[in-house]
Amino acid sequence: MASSNFVDYVKIHCKSGSGGAGSKHLFRDILTAKGGPDGGDGGRGGHIILRGNAQLWTLLHFKYKKHVKAGHGGGGSKQTSTGKSGEDEYLDVPLGTIARDPETGETLVEITDEGQEYVLIKGGRGGQGNAHFKSSTNQTPRYAQPGEEGEEGWRILELKVLADVGLVGFPNAGKSTLLSVVSAAKPEIANYPFTTLVPNLGIVGYRDDRSFVMADIPGIIEGASEGKGLGTRFLRHIERNSVLLFVIPSDSDDxxxxxxxxxxxxxxxxxxxxxxxxxxxxxxxxxxxxxxIAEIKPDLPNIPYVFISSVAQQGLMELKDLIWKHLNK
Known part of the structure; x- marks a missing residue:
């Protein structure tokens, strides 16, 4: 996943379709010169619909498509025929995408399942045809409702990476190297801070053809929650991980x-x-x-730990066993 191709935040303008107008038609045929009302209803306007797509990993496809419009509904016609509904506009998004209202900050929906759909902006209702307004005192109404206008507004789409295990650590702690060794992911690796600028996902093979997903999150620095370094932009990706794997090098001062x-x-x-x-x-x-190693152990945090070397391939199966155990508690 190249850094230039990973987009996890977009703001898009959505406009749903307007409903079609109801028909004012009066029934006519070869035997009837002045029949009653038979105007049909207008079709509803098209919705803007979010849809989960497990094949997507980024919101990149919205980067240059900031305005989204759905189709308008068709007008009603004779014989109480309802107009055609406006064409819905589907927005395929990666699993883990959240839609927010930019004005209130309210979370509207979280897309977490393949094929999950949510109507982000509803299309306008179609107007009622004159057949609805017939009464004992008004046998031939010559009016019908216009279609309802579509809605429009800005929406924020924000991606939180879905993974079983999230790697948490300072820059240059060895997270990317670990991911590259235990999975087929190929993150950028170099001996300087902030090599990882976007989350990288890898599928880690385990015993008996089992597997789990590991995410390499860009390194945290002290003050990240206040916006320092890469700030909170990537901290949110950790929120969806089942297990947090803290990665700290053995040569750390403390x-x-x-x-x-x-x-x-x-x-x-x-x-x-x-x-x-x-x-x-x-x-x-x-x-x-x-x-x-014996000297280091007494000063470690009171959580399950394992000593590993990605380069020397040491302790990796022990690490996988530990992760699998806690994923399946």
């Missing part, structure tokens, strides 16, 4: 302190994140001997 800073940023962003399962992977341990 593993426990680093963990507490990361935890504090998650707490400041959304306290509910602390309710998720938390695991710890201590990376870059291929240069440690048993004695150094």
């Amino acid at each position: 593993i426990y302190k680093e963990y507490e800073i990361l935890l504090g940023e998650l707490r400041a962003h959304n306290p509910e994140l602390l309710d998720k399962e938390r695991l710890l992977a201590i990376t870059k341990t291929d240069l440690l001997d048993a004695e150094l």
Whole structure:
């Protein structure tokens, strides 16, 4: 997923279709010169509909399509025939997309399932034909309702990546390297901070053809919840992960302190994140001997942990076992 192709926030203007006008037709045939009203109703205007699509991973296709319009409804006709409904406009979005009202900030819907649909903007109702207005005192009404105008307004679409496991750590902690080793994902890897600028997803193969999805989230820095570094833009992607895997390198000055800073940023962003399962992977341990590992253990946070080396392929199956155990509690 190239950084230039990953879009997780768009603001689009939607306009639904207007309803068709009702018909004022009066019945006529070869034997009837002045019949009663038989005007049909107008068709409804087209809706703007969100639809979940598991094949999409980004909102990129909305980047240059900021205005969306649905079709207008057709007018009613004789013999109480209803007009054709306006063509609906379907907006396919990745699973994990949230639609918000930009004025109130209200969450309108969360699209989490393949094929899930939600009417974002309703089309206008079609007008009633004159057949509806016939009465004992008005046998031949010559009026009908016009169609209802369509609605329009801005909507925000925001993507939160759906993954079983989210990698949480400071920049350059080894998250991208881990993902590249345990899955087929190919994130950009380099020896400088903020190599990862967008979330990367990888499917991790497990025993007996089982698998789970892991997300490499851009690195957190102290103050991220206040907008520093990459800020809260990517913290929201962690909200949908079932398990949070904290990734801290073994050469950190203070593993426990680093963990507490990361935890504090998650707490400041959304306290509910602390309710998720938390695991710890201590990376870059291929240069440690048993004695150094024994010295580190007493100072680790009180959560399940494993020592790994992505480069040396050490501890990776133990890590997968630990993740699978907590995914299936």
